[in-house]
Amino acid sequence: MAKVLVFTEVTADNVKSVTYEILGKLAGNEVDVAAVGQVPAGAVAELAKFGAANIHSLKGDNLDNYSPEGYANALKEFIGNGGYDYVFAGSTSLAKDLFPRLSGMFDAGMASEVTNFTMDGGTFAGTRPLFAGKCLAKVEIEGPKPHFVTVRPNALGMPSSENAAAGNAADASVSAGEIRAAIKEIIKGASEKLDLTEANxxxxxxxxxxxxxxxxxxxxxxxxxxxxxxxxxxxxxxxxxxxxxxxxxxxxxxxxxxxxxxxxxxxxxxxxxxxxxxxxxxxxxxxxxxxxxxxxxxxxxxxxxxxxxxxxxxxxxx
Amino acid sequence: MNIFVCIKQVPDTETKITPNGDGTYIETSSIKWIMNPYDEFAVEQALLTKQANSGSTVTVVRVGGVKDTEALRTALAMGADDAILVESDDNLDSFMTAKALKGAIEKSGKTPDVIFTGKQAIDDDCLQVPQLLAGMLNLPSVSVVVGCEETGGTFTLKREVEGGALEVYEVKSPAVIACNKGLNTPRYASLPGIMKAKRKPLAQHSLADVGVSDADRRVKYSGFQLPPEKPAG
Ligand SMILES: Cc1cc2nc3c(=O)[nH]c(=O)nc-3n(C[C@H](O)[C@H](O)[C@H](O)COP(=O)(O)OP(=O)(O)OC[C@H]3O[C@@H](n4cnc5c(N)ncnc54)[C@H](O)[C@@H]3O)c2cc1C
Ligand SMILES: Cc1cc2nc3c(=O)[nH]c(=O)nc-3n(C[C@H](O)[C@H](O)[C@H](O)COP(=O)(O)OP(=O)(O)OC[C@H]3O[C@@H](n4cnc5c(N)ncnc54)[C@H](O)[C@@H]3O)c2cc1C
Incomplete structure (x- = not known):
């Protein structure tokens, strides 16, 4: 059994659906969930149903907008204190940018965008496509922990059964530290619809x-x-x-x-x-x-x- | 400005991929190697930045096998000033690659003002090297960049996220900028450019020279196989 943190992004009234896909595959491990910002009450209940023991809403100054450094600093501190073996996230735009930086801060390895994985004996082994999906390979991570993994949305599928856990919700205060590359403005996309990478x-x-x-x-x-x-x-x-x-x-x-x-x-x-x-x-x-x-x-x-x-x-x- | 560009050599996108006999990688004997398509945008942006800042130099860095220095020569022919090749067996993971790039940049004796990379290598598709490199050098980074303007050492960068939305970042140099398609239109190497490229300096280092050993390996691949075929409908 491994101690695992699933990092998620908060949407209007829930969390990204890939979070539930990941939780489904992690059944049998000790799993917490964390997001920067407030995890909505509805999502807390839903996450508990699918196996989240603790659900952390991370809060601090200068974290209203994403920034690679701010989020990495905040999570570094939180993950370090939690003693996690693995940190997972869906491979969203944000996680694809954040996780490599974060894994580097721990001197640790990362598997990008896996489409399936197992946790036999608490050890991760994943499958990922290479060469734009023309080839598949098994991927394993070695060296210092925690190990980092991002999972492609829609690849695992929703968990077929529930797996209730405590689902304790708590706030944690974190610090963004120095931010040199900061967002000045967000220009909305043409489409309000789901992004292609998440679309069904x-x-x-x-x-x-x-x-x-x-x-x-x-x-x-x-x-x-x-x-x-x-x-x-x-x-x-x-x-x-x-x-x-x-x-x-x-x-x-x-x-x-x-x-x-x-x-x-x-x-x-x-x-x-x-x-x-x-x-x-x-x-x-x-x-x-x-x-x-x-x-x-x-x-x-x-x-x-x-x-x-x-x-x-x-x-x-x- | 001291401008660096990291470029990778990848199999041509038309390549038919076949796992090798023991599934440890793919068959590479008959592959045609090209410059990673996203790295062309990085080279072009480096050259544009050089043109706007007189006295600047553009150094291209690649980690990989020596057999073929095509990608580096192409970048030199496009207008880069010098090149560094870190010789390796081409079987490094993202962590080792980033560490080798860091070592090579430090060894050049030039302090980088900006490092351009592609947003992703189209073979491994890991999207890790730019952010890892930035972390190792303690520099800010912005990835998936589709807009880049620079005045007085401050970059205004547009990063593409879900739904085609853009995050606009402002960052003072030094920084790592990972380029996406749509940022610019890469120039072709001219014939005089190609001739000149042959005489431009190309430094070579071993992995040990830049401080990378097998103890730095973090990711292990095995069992390369073709994906299950969809039955024809
Ligand atoms: C390095 C590299 C990277 C590339 N990356 C990508 C990529 O990411 N994505 C991508 O898509 N391509 C990519 N390409 C390009 C790719 O090779 C093709 O050129 C491209 O996908 C062709 O697009 P298409 O199918 O729309 O056009 P075409 O190949 O021109 O096909 C148009 C089709 O429409 C049909 N058609 C015409 N009229 C009608 C009609 N009225 N009703 C119904 N059907 C009709 C035709 O029969 C034809 O099959 C890449 C190429 C290279 C070299
Ligand atoms: C024959 C062969 C065997 C391999 N075996 C293994 C293996 O056993 N285990 C394993 O983990 N990987 C293996 N690889 C994969 C590979 O060498 C690294 O994973 C790779 O260099 C890092 O790519 P990435 O996908 O993380 O790059 P990305 O992070 O997707 O690349 C983003 C950008 O970083 C820069 N960049 C990336 N790589 C380089 C580079 N080499 N030089 C300069 N700039 C670069 C470029 O600007 C690029 O656009 C093998 C590759 C080959 C060709």
């Missing part, structure tokens, strides 16, 4: 979209089925969509339950970013498009005709 359903458009305004038909479908819109690099490079929407080797790696590829040929670099999607649907005029070799369902036809029909049909049943 994705509708993506490729070069065949022909112009930016045509993405409207994908937005309509996405709004109907609660999806987030993505794009191929050809669509991004042609200026139809911002880079934040790019799926693929040099864009985002995604693992939704459903991926709908519209007018995307299925180049190796695009597949690299979405091949672990649970169900892939492709719409393409070319029956020989490589995307069809990876698709669970293929529709040979013009996306400009098919997508609006799909939207209408889904509206009837949703």
């Amino acid at each position: 359903i994705i509708v993506s458009g490729g070069r065949a979209m022909k112009e930016a305004s045509n993405f409207k038909i994908l937005e309509d479908l996405a709004d109907t089925i609660g999806a987030t819109v993505g794009a191929s690099r050809a669509a991004v490079d042609s200026g139809y969509a911002p880079h934040a929407m790019q799926v693929g080797q040099t864009g985002k790696t995604v693992a939704p339950s459903l991926y709908i590829a519209c007018g995307i040929s299925g180049a190796i670099q695009h597949l690299a970013g979405m091949r672990t999607s649970k169900c892939i649907v492709a719409i393409n005029t070319d029956p020989d498009a490589p995307i069809f070799t990876k698709a669970d369902y293929g529709i040979v036809g013009d996306l400009f005709q098919i997508v609006p029909i799909l939207t209408e049909e889904f509206k009837k049943i949703m």
Whole structure:
């Protein structure tokens, strides 16, 4: 049995859902949860159900906004005092930036973005994709503790059963220390929807979209089925969509339950970013498009005709 | 300014990946190596920063095998002034890589004003080296940078986060800046640039020279295998 801390980020009224996925896999260990800021009461109850013994809300000056140094200093102090063997987090934008810095401060090793793991005898062994998912390998961590691990959202799946623990909620005061790189401003993204990396359903458009305004038909479908819109690099490079929407080797790696590829040929670099999607649907005029070799369902036809029909049909049943 | 850029050599994105016989890594004999795509943005931003600050130098640093110094030569041909290669077997983890880069930068005798890196290496996809290096050098860092402006040694940086939102950071040099696609348009090496690159200095060190030993290993990989194929639909 290992002593584990799961670091999470607080959302409006809960914590990031990947936190529950991680808790599910940690059953049988001594597990605490910590967030910078106030963990909402509803989340405390939910975290307790899935095995959190202690739930810490870390508070201190200069921690309202994320900063790599402020968060790292605050957590260094807290983790050091807690005597943890492992520290986990979902591989969100924030954790991807924070965890390497933090692991370095402990002179410790870190496994990035694992898609599965075991804790046999309290020792971590993970699986992670390399080469943009073209290859998988086993990863283990050696050297000084705590060991750090980030987990790809949506990869483990939600725990299938509950595993109640005490769920004691407490505040802890921490210090951000010196912050040299600080946020001056946050510019909101175009989309208020779930980020691609967290989305459960994705509708993506490729070069065949022909112009930016045509993405409207994908937005309509996405709004109907609660999806987030993505794009191929050809669509991004042609200026139809911002880079934040790019799926693929040099864009985002995604693992939704459903991926709908519209007018995307299925180049190796695009597949690299979405091949672990649970169900892939492709719409393409070319029956020989490589995307069809990876698709669970293929529709040979013009996306400009098919997508609006799909939207209408889904509206009837949703 | 003393400007440093860290560049990695990675398999071309078209490469078909096959695990090697004993699953300890992938088959590397027939791989075409290229400069990590994100590192091209780092080199370009370094050159732009140099142009805006007369008297600056750009030093490119790479940790890896000697067999092929393509990525370093490309950076020199684009306009970097000198290069450092830390020779290694290419089997280091992120921690050892960052420690070797730190050692190489310190050994150069130049105190860095800014270190540009890519946001991620597209082979291992660990996204660890820039932040680890910053931590080891006790420097601030900003990663996934899509906007970079500098005046009088202060950088205004745009970092991309979830949902396409941008965090705008202000940081005084020295700092580590990890670059994302969209930051700039990397230049091509010109023919005279390529000719000149052949005569630019390239220092070589061993891992021991820069203070890295096998005791620094933190992450162990094994069992490389292909992912389960999705059945064709
Ligand atoms: C280093 C490197 C990194 C890369 N990284 C990425 C990456 O991260 N992500 C990425 O996506 N790509 C990436 N690429 C680019 C990749 O190689 C492809 O060029 C790109 O994915 C093609 O995009 P596409 O499928 O939209 O366009 P195309 O390949 O042009 O395909 C368009 C498809 O639309 C179909 N079509 C046309 N009209 C219609 C219609 N009316 N209805 C339905 N279908 C229609 C066509 O039959 C065709 O199959 C990278 C390339 C390199 C070299
Ligand atoms: C043949 C081979 C065998 C390997 N075996 C192992 C192994 O057994 N165990 C293991 O853990 N790893 C192994 N690796 C992986 C690898 O060497 C390191 O993990 C890697 O250098 C660190 O990359 P990263 O993904 O953490 O980089 P990231 O943190 O994703 O890279 C971000 C940025 O850091 C900089 N950077 C990264 N690496 C370098 C570098 N080498 N030189 C200069 N700048 C750099 C670049 O600017 C890059 O854009 C092997 C690699 C090869 C090619």
